[in-house]
Amino acid sequence: MIAIYPGSFDPITLGHLDIIERGVKLFDRVIVAVLSNPNKTPMFSVEKRLQQIHLCTQHLNNVEIDSFWGLTTEYAKLKKANVLLRGLRVLSDFEKELQMAHTNKTLWSGVETVFLATSKEYSFLSSSVVKEIAQFGGSITHLVPENVSRDITVYYT
Numbered sequence: 001m002i003a004i005y006p007g008s009f010d011p012i013t014l015g016h017l018d019i020i021e022r023g024v025k026l027f028d029r030v031i032v033a034v035l036s037n038p039n040k041t042p043m044f045s046v047e048k049r050l051q052q053i054h055l056c057t058q059h060l061n062n063v064e065i066d067s068f069w070g071l072t073t074e075y076a077k078l079k080k081a082n083v084l085l086r087g088l089r090v091l092s093d094f095e096k097e098l099q100m101a102h103t104n105k106t107l108w109s110g111v112e113t114v115f116l117a118t119s120k121e122y123s124f125l126s127s128s129v130v131k132e133i134a135q136f137g138g139s140i141t142h143l144v145p146e147n148v149s150r151d152i153t154v155y156y157t
């Protein structure tokens with residue numbers, strides 16, 4: 001079974017990586033799909049994010065990295081993937097994620113959204129938290145893969 005793990009990944013954090021590492025044990029293949037969202041101004045370009053994800057998932061052999069724009073369900077059909085993998089951290093995630101899962105089901109009844117509960121050490125972690133800390137010169141080495149930490153340092157110098 002193929003699962004799509006869609007998201008912004010701006011940038012990928014250790015919380016995302018944890019979901020990927022656990023996802024590959026559950027599915028034959030996990031496609032990490034970077035959503036190219038014209039309504040958001042990202043910190044890193046889609047190309048850079050793809051490279052960041054590629055570098056930190058090299059130890060996993062059933063991961064594919066790709067980008068897409070538009071409806072996730074259409075992208076999933078294209079990739080012959082019936083599962084959307086998402087992570088849940090706090091109650092506020094649940095509300096938004098459930099709405100999205102129901103919406104996607106109305107768009108394509110063949111899709112299932114599978115949620116993985118965050119590992120408790122990453123329950124507070126998001127790309128926004130990383131950006132907020134980095135912006136004020138705080139250390140983020142314990143929150144993101146090493147290659148991403150280097151990219152953030154370069155971004156702010």
Ligand code: ADP
Nearest residue numbers: 006007008009015016086087088118122125126
């Ligand atoms: P989006 O803009 O689609 O929410 P994100 O890159 O913020 O994209 O997140 C992608 C997915 O990863 C979402 O399902 C989100 O809940 C999940 N996620 C993000 N951070 C964590 C974390 N620390 N632990 C578990 N899941 C996470």
